[in-house]
Structures are given as structure tokens and as C-alpha cells.
Amino acid sequence: MKTILLLTTGGTIASAPGPDGLAPQLSGDDLLALLPGLEKICQPQPLELLELDSTNVGPCHWQAMAQAVWSARGKCDGIVISHGTDTMAYTAAALQLMLENIDLPVVLTGAQLPIEHPETDGKRNLLDAFLAAATGPNGVYLAFDGKIISGEAAYKQRTVGFDAFVSVNLPLAGNVEQGQIKWEANPSPCGEARLLDKLELQVGLLKLTPTSSEKELDFYAEQGWKALVVEGFGAGGVPERLLPALARVAEKMPVVLCSQCRYDGVNLGVYDVGHQAARSGVLSGGLRTAEAWVVRLMWALGNDMPLE
Ligand code: ASP
Secondary structure, X not given: OOEEEEEEEEOHHHEXXXXXXXEEOOOHHHHHHOOOOHHHOOEEEEEEEEEXXXXXXXXXXXXXXXXXXXXXXOOEOEEEEEOOOOOHHHHHHHHHHHEEOOOOEEXXXXXXXXXXXXXXXXXXXXXXXXXXXXXXXXXXXXXXXXXXXXXXXXXXXXXXXOOOEEEOOOOOOXXXXXXXXXXXXXXXXXXXXXXXXXXXXXXXXXXXXXXXXXHHHHHHHHOOOOEEEEXXXXXXXXXXXXXXXXXXXXXXXXXXXXXXXXXXXXXXXXXXXXXXXXXXXXXXXXXXXXXHHHHHHHHHHHHOOOOO
């Protein structure tokens, strides 16, 4: 029987109603006690790491999670991380990068309703995550509503519905079907596992609107930011009036142009406006989400790694 570590970090799944609404309160043991049938999947081992609404989870917490996973290597067969859904896509992307070539499955999950709620999705999600961690290929995944999503491709699309996460521009890593996981992901490359957990914090994200001004872009160059993700329009359009400022910023730091559209990514070769943006020195965001790029830039600059 495989030993699977449960790292708890808070979120709705572990929340109970308090005087000001839901707040995380349940321990790892509390969560495990609510999962009948788990004993048929694995031997779970709880470890309480954080007790946060994921609204308050950031780079220092990603580092704590990556370090906890790193020190558990060799002591368990897989790891489940219970986490709030709101920023779980950022955490999943960060862990995938920080735990390069990780040599066991690491599976994040959470819930839209607390695990003690009669209609909760938390029990199913947590059981699926344990199943994924016990049977999956090495790597970092997010398990939610029957889908297994590769860390960097995860995106939260719903605030309430159980179908809260999608895999953007990448096929699902796996699907849960009749209590089994049908894995589509190939085993990850077998390079040496490395913990690359430094992060550059001065990475911004600017969403363009039809009224955005050059001042907004210049702010990043003038205030010493180290990298910027710009969410442009469609396949990668930036209004002409912003191009001089875009070039000024791109001279000082890497600027990645992503799309405000969820799917299909950026292709700067399609439109004249895309070509013009490329000439101002921006890099194409390709198929990755803006969230994934923010994290990738933080990680690449922090660890002196290439952007791709
Ligand atoms: N606000 C909660 C959180 O992200 C939402 C959730 O867990 O679903 O922690």
C-alpha cells in the first residue's frame, strides 16, 4: 500500500462557518476522517503546513510547500496538497517550476463547498487527488471535478460551480472514470530532480483596455520592476498609441504579451498589430496563461533560468 502525504494549507475545503463567513479550521486528521474508502487507496499521512484562505497565499507559501515536498521525497510515494481554489492555479504553476523533474506525483486539490457541507465536492476531489498521487506519473497536477490538469495549464473559471478548473491549451493529464484515473500524461522526463525555489517578486501583470495609457506602462519601467506580463487583445494586439511605451519597457526588462482570450494563445504573426507589438521587443506568450507567465517570470529571474 502506498504512503501518501497530505499537506494541508487551508481553503474552503477545510473551512467552517465563523462570525465573518467561512474560514479554514479543519485539521488534516479532520479531513481524513471524512473520507470513507481512503484506506483502499493508500495509507495517508497528514502534515499541517498552513491554515489560509488562498487569497492570502503567495510566494513565501509556495516556497514553504515546495520545501515540504522536497523534504518528503524518499519518505512517501506521493503527495496531496489541499488548498484554496482562488489562487491554486498560481501555486500549481509555481510548484511545477520549483520542483523541476520531481520524482513523485504531487497533486493539488480543494473544493467549492466545505468538506462538512452536505453537498460538498471536497470528498470526491480529495479522494481523486489521493488516487492520482497513488497511481500517477511524476509531476505536479491539480485534481478537480474529475479532471487531472498539469500544473502550469490550470485556470480557475468559476467562483461557485463545481466545474471550477480548466486546462488551458493543453490536453487533460487524466480523467477520473468510474473510480479509476485514465491517465493521458506521459511519464515526465527523467532528468535529475532539483529544487529551484528562488523567486523574483517584482513581476507585474497589466491588462490592457481600450483606454489604457502610456503612463501605465511607463510605471513599470520607472519604478524598477523586473519583468512584465501584458494582457493584450485577441491573438496579441496592442493599440498603436501604446507601442512607444511598450518599447521603452521592453528595453529594460522582459515583457511577455499574452491574450485576454482564455483559449488558443497568442500568435503575433497573424495581424499587422501583432507584428508591430513584436517589433517593440515583446516576447509572445504563446499558449500559456498570463498567470502561468507571471509565475514563470518570477521563477526564471529568481533562479537565473531561461524563460522557455
Ligand atoms: N476563498 C477560498 C480560497 O481560495 C475559496 C476556495 O477555497 O474555494 O481559499
